[in-house]
Amino acid sequence: MADERGEPRPERLRDRPVRLPDRPDRLTGSLLRWYRRAARTLPWRGSLDPYAIWVSEVMLQQTRVETVLRYYAPFLRAFPTVGALASAELPAVLARWSGLGYYARARAMHAAARTIASRGAFPDAFEELRELPGFGAYTAAAVAAIAFGRPEPAIDGNAVRVLARLCGLRERRPAAEKTLRELARPLVAAGPPSEVNQAVMELGSQVCTRTAPACLHCPWRIPCRARAFGLQGEIPASRPRLARRPLTWAAAVCLDGRGRLLFARRPPAGLFGGLWELPGGEVAQGIGTADMARDLSAALRRSLGAHLTIAEPMAEVTQRLTHRDLRVLAFAARGVPPRPRRLPPGGYLETCLAGRAAAIDLGLSSVTRKLLAVLPPPASMTQIC
DNA sequence: AATTCGGGGTT
DNA sequence: AACCCAGAATT
Incomplete structure (x- = not known):
């Protein structure tokens, strides 16, 4: 119809292939320039200790930064190394976790610490980390990238929101995570994986927020597909509500x-x-x-x-x-x-x-x-x- | 793919 | 009151 008269068909988001809207190196470049200026100072940022980074990633699972800040330093003071955590008894670990919630995290971390300590070295590759209790796709990628510089995409809730909007992906979680992991792979390969991953998450928590994103301050405001179509509020689709x-x-x-x-x-x-x-x-x-x-x-x-x-x-x-x-x-x-x-x-x-x-x-x-x-x-x- | 795991801050 | 947060394990 419109095509037969030679008029351009109105471009619709769902007609577009889901892919990065710009070259990976350009996206990473603008992102990192923003991140190096706007990043918050957090206790685990810049740490070179895989154990300290691991502790932060586990505490941050489904838990806000502000909450973790109350637990992080006391926990590390009580259990300063993998060996210290492995040597501790589980009740003492749970006592330090008291009030933080999702206590299976502490149980799994304690078990993984014993495995790592007995092995003598901290695993530094995604596949090895992924086999340890409590290391899912996100945490294994985050530790591999942030502690060891491996180019693994760490896709958390922030990354889903940021990348789904950037690429105009309409899928909902958890299906979107698989898609976005592959879309993000070129990004973490185009810059320091530790910084790129943290920058994506920081962007999600500071700028590309769930409601009322601050698009004018976003380093990706030009390529962003969701913004181009005014769909920031629709992407990503929210999960079905749960009955309490x-x-x-x-x-x-x-x-x-x-x-x-x-x-x-x-x-x-x-x-x-x-x-x-x-x-x-x-x-x-x-x-x-x-x-x-x-x-x-x-x-x-x-x-x-x-x-x-x-x-x-x-x-x-x-x-x-x-x-x-x-x-x-x-x-x-x-x-x-x-x-x-x-x-x-x-x-x-x-x-x-x-x-x-x-x-x-x-x-x-x-x-x-x-x-x-x-x-x-x-x-x-x-x-x- | 859907549930079960805590707890709390934002809106 | 709804939503969801630097998710993982189980079914």
Whole structure:
């Protein structure tokens, strides 16, 4: 129709092949000029220590820079080298991770540290890194590139947004990641891989933001396909929303004569795996506190081998997780002090007594910390022995 | 490809 | 309240 009359067909984004909109060396050049001027000073930037870089990359998984800044230095002070991390016990590592979330990261990092330490050398190639626990496609590429200068494209959430917009890619995650890894390969080959990768991510966090990107300050504003078509708001397509279901836990406040609380260790994997908590468990939705107290008593008999009388609830806290609305009610308990024996499957393997001051050295989730913070002072509570 | 893993800052 | 953040492992 329009073509037959010789008029140019209106160019549409989806008609275009998905490829880099300019030569890799020119894209990398303008990007690096911007990065060297605008990059934030961060503790792990410029580090030459693969271990320190690795720690930063793991902490930064699904976690904002501002949050990681509170954990990074203390963790490195506690575990300064791969050998130190490998020699540490997992509970001590989880204690340093307490509040950071996604605790499988700490478990995997600890396991990988033991492998690396026993091997004697830090793996320096993508394929070797990728085989270690906790090294997915992103982290293996990031460590290979940033610590060892390998030309591997590290595609995180920022890179997906930046590169998808640059190239006008309409695919959504996670499919887009595979496509973008290949599109980004020429870019990291055209400059220092460490800087190119970090520059792409920095651009995503400072300029090419999810909402209201600062296109006028972008070194790629001219070649950017999304900007050319006014599609910055459509690219990349957002993921389907997740349903958040309610989850209610009842926990027992068991106090000994010295004001110490009874803690129990959760199973090594799964939600809050390996962390300490006030012993208890899930209760059905919509039941009253009297029924909760009865269920909690039964659960503790199963999981702890303890016969405790559960009184009224004394505190309640909530925590919003990605896929759960968690609500924890704490019940005062009194009765026979728990005497861990041989426990049935699903029972707690370990318990400990700790005062609230000592509890800061335990691996606790944020919701458990919240709970300890709102508990009444020990003097007002019933003792169990 | 879809879920399950935390927690919190932004909008 | 929705969205998503320097993702990985499991199903």
